[in-house]
Amino acid sequence: KKALEKLFTPEFRNRLDEIIFFHPLNQQTMLQVVDKFIARFDDFLKPRKVQLSVSAEVRLWLAKNGFDPKFGARPLDRLIQDKIKDPLADSMLFGDLKQGGKVKVVMKNNKPEIETTP
Structure with a gap:
């Protein structure tokens, strides 16, 4: 609060309805965010x-690599797009998932890998 008083004039602060303080995201919160993104995609x-089906190892990897101290969980959406959604799109449109099937996302060689079963 002192930093806000130092940075902004009283006139500006009086125009604000509310001041909300955010705390850094921890590992548990990031896992909840990962689960939300995965549930939405599911x-x-x-x-x-x-x-x-997404393995626990992949969930942890996404939580770790989808977090940026400056931007929070914003990079997570792009990471899921690049590592899971985009690779699945080709299989769903042109490959073995055109009629449906099962998808497992597992860790192989320290990165997420897609395994599909029609």
Whole structure:
């Protein structure tokens, strides 16, 4: 609060309805964010008859690599897009998941890898 008083004039501070302080995200919170993103993607896949399974190791990897101290969890969406969604798109459109199937995301060689079963 002292930093705000130092940085902004009283006139500006009086125009604010509320001041909300954010705390840094911890590992547990990041795992909850990862689970939310995965659940949202799983909901997207269900009508397409695709079952998604993401290993605990991948969840931890996403939580660690999808976090930036400056931007919080914002990079997580892009990471999931690059490592899970984009690779699955080709299989769903042109490959063995056109009619549905099962998808497992597991760690291999220290990175997420997609395993599909029609």
